[in-house]
Amino acid sequence: MxxxxxxxxxxxxxxxxxxxxxxxxxxxxxxxxxxxxxxxxxxxxxxxxxxxxxxxxxxxxxxxxxxxxxxxxxxxxxxxxxxxxxxxxxxxxxxxxxxxxxxxxxxxxxxxxxxxxxxxxxxxxxxxxxxxxxVPDALADEAAVMAGDILSTAFFAAERAGIRPGDTVAVVGAGPVGLLAIQCAALYSPVAILALDRVDERLRLAASFGARPVPADADATAAVRSYTAGKGASAVIEAVGSRESLNLAIALAAPFGTVSAAGVFAERDLPVDMARLFNRDLTLRSGLGNVPAVIGRVMALTVAGRLxxxxxxxxxxxxxxxxxxxxxxxxxxxxxxxxxx
Ligand SMILES: [Zn+2]
Ligand SMILES: [Zn+2]
Incomplete structure (x- = not known):
């Protein structure tokens, strides 16, 4: 074959x-x-x-x-x-x-x-x-193929972020996982989802999913601060898997906020801004997606048009x-x- x-x-x-x-x-x-x-x-x-x-x-x-x-x-x-x-x-x-x-x-x-x-x-x-x-008959091939990893991973990223209705969510990285994390974060009725990326086309797509695009440049942290009246985002989803993006995600989080790391981290030793996590009462969560536990739910949400x-x-x-x-x-x-x- x-x-x-x-x-x-x-x-x-x-x-x-x-x-x-x-x-x-x-x-x-x-x-x-x-x-x-x-x-x-x-x-x-x-x-x-x-x-x-x-x-x-x-x-x-x-x-x-x-x-x-x-x-x-x-x-x-x-x-x-x-x-x-x-x-x-x-x-x-x-x-x-x-x-x-x-x-x-x-x-x-x-x-x-x-x-x-x-x-x-x-x-x-x-x-x-x-x-x-x-796979349910009503689920299209091109949607079903994503249920076994990327969509379930994004679903976990949003779940781990602990989003409550009315929260402001930031998503660092509007690649495939980040874009699906935006869709999954929306399930929790946040007041806004800010999408950070360097690629204009990805930001445009993020905007079409209802997110507010923020160029991931030197002013990104200030932009998120100004959008959240100085507080930062109460839930941040990191969807890249690099030192730079993880520390940007930590920098964007509001006090008592949660940073949910969804990127695949290949590095074992990765410096994390622990002082900031500590001083701002932040929670950092990560992990493999426990896909079998949610695969039926993400397929049902997709059939229903919610994802x-x-x-x-x-x-x-x-x-x-x-x-x-x-x-x-x-x-x-x-x-x-x-x-x-
Ligand atoms: Zn994968
Ligand atoms: Zn087993």
């Missing part, structure tokens, strides 16, 4: 690899109908995840149809339209039983060198009964053009790219 593999920093390749096969009776094989390129794929592309070996099949955001199931699979069957969270989970360990699936003792991620990824024609899904989620993830799709490209897709995304010439096998 055709698949996208990581080769070396700055190099991915579309090539022919062997088809996945059922290895365990709890496995399923899914024929991928749509996959997406995620910001964390760019971390791999840029060599920031050195544990991903050359040759690994990339991709962890996908939609497909079940093609084949192992003898112990009971909840999904061939032909079903399904998504999965970006990781496979067991459903029986202490963490899973406590509802903390993102801390599953047997967690395996797709497309990060553990499980083969889904930017391919087919993908093997272990523990298919827990990992695969049937519109498909609006961030900027490119639809054949899987065979994935090398160009990665280059464009890396140059920030694309917002959200979908790949069609």
């Amino acid at each position: 055709r698949a996208v593999t990581f080769q070396a920093p700055g190099e991915v390749r579309v090539g022919t690899v062997s088809d996945p096969v059922l290895r365990e009776p709890t496995d399923a094989i899914v024929r991928v109908t749509l996959s997406a390129v995620c910001g964390s794929d760019l971390h791999i592309y840029n060599g920031r995840f050195p544990r991903v070996p050359p040759g690994a099949i990339l991709g962890h955001e996908f939609l497909g149809r079940v093609e084949e199931v192992g003898s112990d699979v009971t909840r999904v069957s061939p032909g079903m339209r399904v998504v999965a969270s970006f990781f496979s989970w067991c459903g029986t360990c202490a963490a899973c039983l406590a509802g903390q699936m993102s801390q599953c003792q047997h967690l395996e991620t797709f497309g990060f060198g553990q499980l083969a990824g889904a930017q391919a024609e087919r993908v093997r899904v272990p523990r298919a009964d827990t990992t695969l989620v049937p 519109q993830p498909q609006r961030i799709v900027s490119h639809r490209m054949p899987l065979d053009e994935a090398e160009e897709a990665y280059r464009r995304f890396d140059r920030r010439e694309a917002l959200k790219i979908l790949l069609m096998p």
